[in-house]
Amino acid sequence: QALPQRSGPSALLVSPRQKGNPILNGVKAVAWEYSDIPADYVLGATTCALFLSLKYHRLHPEYIYNRIRDLRGQYQLRVLLTLVDIDNHEESLRELSKTSLHNNVTVMLCWSAQEAGRYLELFKTFEHTAPTAIRAHQSTSYPDKLVEFITTPRSINKTDAVGLVSNFGSVRTAVNAGPDEVALIAGWGEKKVQRWCNTVREPFRVKK
């Protein structure tokens, strides 16, 4: 069976089985409509989702396997949107981890109906978005970069960063500064000085 033709357009498709599911109240940012689909939700041309509440799963453990089977290998990304609504979830989640591997589904956990709704929205919204936001550092202004660069080693904070550059004038001179010089800056205790000076001199590569 071919992919549903109507899944191209903007709306999020919802199976009538999901009627009354409170997570639909959380879907506000994108339009949705009922449609006869094997999955619970169709989030894009190649993406679908099944909804599972762990409470239900414990009572009817076979349910989700039937639903996955009904998908018949369609869709590239098959999300198993799982609502964690019980306390002793360990065993169920362990089982689902294994299931996800064998049945080619991706488990996404959520802890409230609202969060679940938001996931649906997000999948639809980002359907055509390139993953630039997670691909590399998002470029920010020079001062931010500067502060972030200096505060990367543990325990060095923003105040220290400002103190450092204001004393040395540029990153290069700050990197070149010896421990004695850095220690003269207010706020730089011995540990921080050590950490800074060692980190910038530490070789990138662990040599043998």
Place this chain on the structure above:
Amino acid sequence: MSVADHAPKEFQQDIFKELREEDELVLLARGLGLLRIVTNLLHSYDAAGNNLILLLGADERENTWIGEALAEHAAISMSPKARGLSLVNTDVMSVATREKMYTQGGIFSITSRILIVDFLSNLLNPETVTGIVVLHAERVVATSLEAFILRIYRQKNKSGFLKAFSDSPEPFTSGFSPLSNMMKNLFLQKPSLYPRFHLAVAKSLEGRKKAEVIELEVPMTDAMKDIQLAVLECVEVSISELKKGNSGIEMEDWTLDSALHKNFDTIIRRQLDPVWHRTSFKTRQIVRDLTLLRNILGALLSYDAVNFNRYLDTVLAASQPPPGSNKQNQSPWLFLDSAHTIFETAKRRVYAGKLTNADLTANPNAVPDSMHPVLEEFPKWALLAEILQETEQDMYLNPITYDGSNGSILIMCGDQGTCRQLREYLQTMWVKVEANENEEQNADDSTPSASFMMRRRLRNYLAWKREFAKVSNALFSENEKAINGATDQRSGQSSSRGKAPPSKRRRMRGGGTTSGDRSATGALRTAGDRDAHLASLMAELQPTEIENLQKGEIAFDTLEDMEEYYELFDMNELVVVHPYEGDMDEHVLEEVKPRYVIMYEPDAAFIRRIEVYRSSHSDRNVKVYFMYYGGSVEEQRYLSAVRREKDAFTRLIRERGNMAITLTSAAIAPEESFLRTINTRIAGGGRLAATATPPRVVVDVREFRSSLPSLLHGQNIVLVPCMLTVGDYVLTPQICIERKSVRDLISSFTNGRLFNQVEAMTEHYKSPMLLIEFDANKSFTLEPFADFASAANQGANATPDLQSKLVMLTLAFPRLRIIWSSSPYQTAEIFAELKKVQDEPDPVKAVSLGLEDGEDAEARTFNQVPQDMLRVVPGVNEKNLVRLTLQVGSLFELANMEEEEIVGIVGKVAGRQIWRFFNRSVYDE
């Protein structure tokens, strides 16, 4: 010469004898010579020769101490078999070298991460180990690497000895029956407690002549009191703000009292830790503020007035909200009147000056008559000078009868910074500033004063401040300019335009918390204070002739130079200034043999050290001066530290009394009972029958920092430590797993590392998996406390939250599976589940993946932190990052490269960006 000579105190000898006879945990009060006992013990084994002893958990200083002490012992006792201490501490040492060293035997101080890998890869067979000595036993918690090491050791080696030491009893008292749990982790049965009030200890220290201690309570100046009070107020408000924002959390003990405690910010952080990934930006900011406020409290007592003010200037500039944000992002404490008090009072300690609008507008460059330096001095300084004079008289009146100690004076203080300050003070306190201008303190020629030093500091400060104003302008001025660009122009040009902003500034400084412009006050203050104001101060501070005669630089000696000083100076006239350094201080006492000790700051452990020293050398007279600021945080901390240690010991003694039964049952064979527990879990042992060889997992060596390998080992899984380029764990030929704790997840999303890791896994494995691992006692949810409504309202321009990033990741890699695990324990079980009826992974193949042809795996292992820093540099992306790390040695090297060289490696655009990042001057613009 017998060993006993080196452990002169009776209780130290007791402990030593006990340790020679049986395995135990020794908990000693701080300052009672723990390292001395350890080295005696190690030497006794070292001298016997033909053994392999591992020392676990020693830090750098302790290694040096033990190494030196062992060499000394060996020289004195002339034991031919003694070899001293060998260090195995970095990855620098190659596998072959290590193997050779182990076969030769001796005493090794070894990093846990290396030892565990060597144990697992059988480079070092646990059965060949003669014994293990564990320092800092308080760190050996159930999931720690040390506990893992001891477990492997005890499983394979039942006859080797095992001794553990600790001198901080406090961690042993938190949680449910902590001592017996700790003993279980250590595979030890007998705890041996030696608090200061232990009978044997008290007897050895108090029996004979006690050290003469003179306690001096110094009052703080009014300004210091005001600042301390104001800071505490800010702390209080921050804490109540924190309570408001996190109503769901236990926080009865978030009180001002606990704020006096040395690390109240860490305590709060630890309490918030379970929910840290769910807390709001504001909460995190307040926690950061608390750390900052604690630093300010400490700085108030240790930095001189000028440096303190300078530190506050930095704090203010750094607290500027990011451009484009509103005042909601400003730290709440900055809005308080107390904050105003802090900054104003700190300034008034340095210079008094009324900067009226009239002055500024009428004549921006004139020197207002009302401004002059104040330069408040620490009351302790005067007292210090007084004590030194007194000792001089004392020595004159009671000339040294030969008593074994030198006539020298030892001054002990908190850290190197204070040391420098005191040295400078002592060297310059008799230098008089010429009687000019409105100096008042030079009336009496005979009083020492810090005015010379302080004037010099102020000059430096003013020079710095000019630059700093530019820096803070260049870095943090976006919003400031937006709010009132006029201020900047005024200072550069003439007076006509400046009228409105300064008056506005005045109003706000004194004023309420309502103004939206308030966020800019910090920068405004910096800007407003500049030029006119500074010029006048500079003019007044022109060095006088006498000052010019003095050498500019103060030479200060660190401990390393001490040997040279011995040759140069007569010990009888020496004044040594030294910071507290834990057990190292014993050396200082032994070597300086002071007749007078001045404790510039209180330290309970050091008092005991003096007691030990005093009673080990009955022929030496020591007079101790002990000073602290009355009613200060310093005093409170000292008292509470002493009290807490005592309470901890009392509780431990009680627990030990009740512990007997638990111990005998655990005593049968802790490792066997451990295995039994494990076996029952695995399908009634069915698995063991099914597979002849136990299941195997290839683990990246860097993963041994986490507790998961230890728990996997507990699941009867064989761990194969390897250097992996792709993934952290390889379970089967198909399954490769990247493990991320929630905190890692957030940071590796931000810098793009995760994307690349997943990309590499997808390329090489059929089933790439991302493991999101929550902490055992952290809340198992990603939901933030704030509701989604606000996040949704911000729309597309808000920074994407964790959920959105996860969605993007799954959309980009549909084949990626996500494992959600509520704790490392849970993860271990999931791994076992995933491995059922699957092929075993091939370590050789796993290692080779992701490497280019002919590349060695070890050539591609990188140090994480410098690499993370490099990722931040503009122009660096994942591709040229590898090229850079392979061709450039370190950040230091990169920073000093010419533009052309960098361009040669990464190309023109990126190269220029990188070069510019390092070389751009913040003083410009």
